[in-house]
Amino acid sequence: MPELPEVEVVRAGLEPAVTGAVITGVEVLDQRALKRHDPLRGDFAALLTGARIRGAVRRGKYLWFPLAGSSTDADVPADSSVGGDVLSGGDVLAGGDGLASGDVLTGGDVLAAHLGMSGQMLLREPGRDDKLTRIRLTLEHPEHGELWLNFVDQRLFGGMMIDSLVPTVDAQPAGFGGALEPGAWIPRTAAHIARDPLDPHFDDRAFFAGLARRRTGIKRALLDQTLISGIGNIYADEALWAARLHYDRESADIPLTRRRDLLEQVRGVLRRALAEGGTSFDAQYVNVNGNSGYFAHSLNAYGQQGKACPRCGGEIVRESFMNRGSHFCPRCQRKR
DSSP: OOOHHHHHHHHHHHHHHHTTOEEEEEEESOGGGGTTSOGGGOOHHHHHTTOEEOOOEEETTEEEEEEEEETTSSOOOTTOEETTEEEOTTOOOOOSTTOOTTEEEEEEEEEEEEOTTTEEEEEEOTTOOOTTEEEEEEEEETTTEEEEEEEEESSOOOEEEEEOEEEOTTSSOOSBOTTSOOOSEEEGGGTTOOOOTTSTTOOHHHHHHHHHHOOSBHHHHHHOTTTSOSOOHHHHHHHHHHTTOOTTSBGGGSOHHHHHHHHHHHHHHHHHHHHTTOOOSSTTSOOTTSOOOOGGGGOSSTTOTTSBOTTTOOBOEEEEETTEEEEEOTTTSOOO
């Protein structure tokens, strides 16, 4: 499953190609990719056609694209101007970046996407198709011209939807938006997701306190997206190996100094994976150009069962865990 580094690589690759682009066409080739979309909001294709994409934003593993439409598309309240931009529908977005003259914010609507287990978002020249394309957006960019954005998903655990924005609970910017300041508004479906550890507004002390309250194994805590987002099986195993912690050690039993070290190891692993373009074991994870990441060559624990531990020489083992596997070194990650 794509984790924070893979999703951020996708976000960063999409940002320059979609920011300022107008969606001129929408083809839904498989309705199952819209299982997250509420039909009561309206027809997915009709809502998107003609909208302008303001940027690309991420929190944890969630992606969303704030939208703006022409001033003739919305019923605009008379007192809803902020900084010269017109806001409609009661939901407020930070104005400025990505807005063209005459644009309004259409009810705080965003195009939200989740990659699930095998989702991909691929930028293509018009006419270049991809096997298992579920949704195709035709974009007209002021600099790059016409582009196709293909949402490809083999296992159909991911999808797209039109979602509305709600305020963030801490009144801080919702996530990482690159050049776009996303404002303190987040898609409703992602509002329960905690900040990720690379977010400048991540609360270290609240995370440590959350670990102290949980009577569960530390790996389960790291995979709890309501406590800390963006971490999946791969990077949990790698961070726990780096911190010399057994995956099933009770989180409340870990001293504060070890919790601090674990968080630093989590951040280090995620940053290194980002620098190498994410982790690719097969064709299911690729960036927006279809290229693979290289962090798989730098893994110390995940997928390394039967090999020598790079630190102590003991044998890396794999144990069943939550319908998947945990990879660790029994010698230097002993369970207390």
